[in-house]
Amino acid sequence: MEDIKAPPALGDPADGYWPAWAEAADLPTFRVRDTESSHGRYSTALKVITVKDLVKFHGHACDGLFRGALAMSQVLAALDPSGEVDRTDLKVLSRNSPCLGDVAAYLTGGRVRFGTQDVRPDPGVWFVVQKISTGEAFAVEEVPGTYPPRLSAMEAELALAGRASPREVDQLREAQWAFVRTTLLTTPAAALYPVRALPGFVFPPVPYAHVGPRTDVLFKRVPLA
Numbered sequence: 484m485e486d487i488k489a490p491p492a493l494g495d496p497a498d499g500y501w502p503a504w505a506e507a508a509d510l511p512t513f514r515v516r517d518t519e520s521s522h523g524r525y526s527t528a529l530k531v532i533t534v535k536d537l538v539k540f541h542g543h544a545c546d547g548l549f550r551g552a553l554a555m556s557q558v559l560a561a562l563d564p565s566g567e568v569d570r571t572d573l574k575v576l577s578r579n580s581p582c583l584g585d586v587a588a589y590l591t592g593g594r595v596r597f598g599t600q601d602v603r604p605d606p607g608v609w610f611v612v613q614k615i616s617t618g619e620a621f622a623v624e625e626v627p628g629t630y631p632p633r634l635s636a637m638e639a640e641l642a643l644a645g646r647a648s649p650r651e652v653d654q655l656r657e658a659q660w661a662f663v664r665t666t667l668l669t670t671p672a673a674a675l676y677p678v679r680a681l682p683g684f685v686f687p688p689v690p691y692a693h694v695g696p697r698t699d700v701l702f703k704r705v706p707l708a
């Protein structure tokens with residue numbers, strides 16, 4: 484069995500999963516509306532989700548999570564300029580990436596098992612988000628060339644080799660964080676993640692045999708007693 488050494492702690496030891504520099508970074512936050520119980524109704528309060536929360540859901544901080552969060556901030560703002568994200572009313576498509584699929588599910592409420600989330604092999608950072616109630620849909624896609632080709636090549640090389648030395652793993656992460664800090668967080672998100680409307684978009688059926696009803700949304704519009 485390989486000897487797996489613990490990497491040096493990042494940031495506050497109390498939450499070592501979170502890079503110290505990210506604490507001061509200008510990252511998007513998301514105000515989400517949900518239901519209040521298993522059979523409705525709409526919650527009257529909004530919750531705030533941060534990128535740090537996303538890391539807890541996803542399992543690690545990574546460039547994909549930061550890129551996905553920035554892209555999602557743009558497309559969700561187009562869907563609802565008030566800044567409110569109704570997680571009972573969205574369908575989402577993304578690349579079949581562990582990181583982007585998690586961003587999609589957590590921030591939109593879309594799930595494969597409800598037929599409201601699916602993935603595609605198309606490369607890049609992109610999402611298509613559709614409002615179920617109105618059919619409005621928008622796509623967002625990272626401007627090609629934003630992610631340094633040198634980093635894509637490093638990732639492809641390691642994946643192809645099927646093995647990586649401790650130094651290679653560290654070098655890749657350092658290079659990814661350098662990209663996040665010097666490019667991603669210093670460029671307006673609107674410039675890196677343009678959004679376009681998709682009039683008449685039809686969400687493709689999700690080919691999953693066990694799709695079931697989402698009961699908490701059945702009575703979401705029942706008023707308070």
Ligand SMILES: [Zn+2]
Nearest residue numbers: 545547548582
């Ligand atoms: Zn990730």
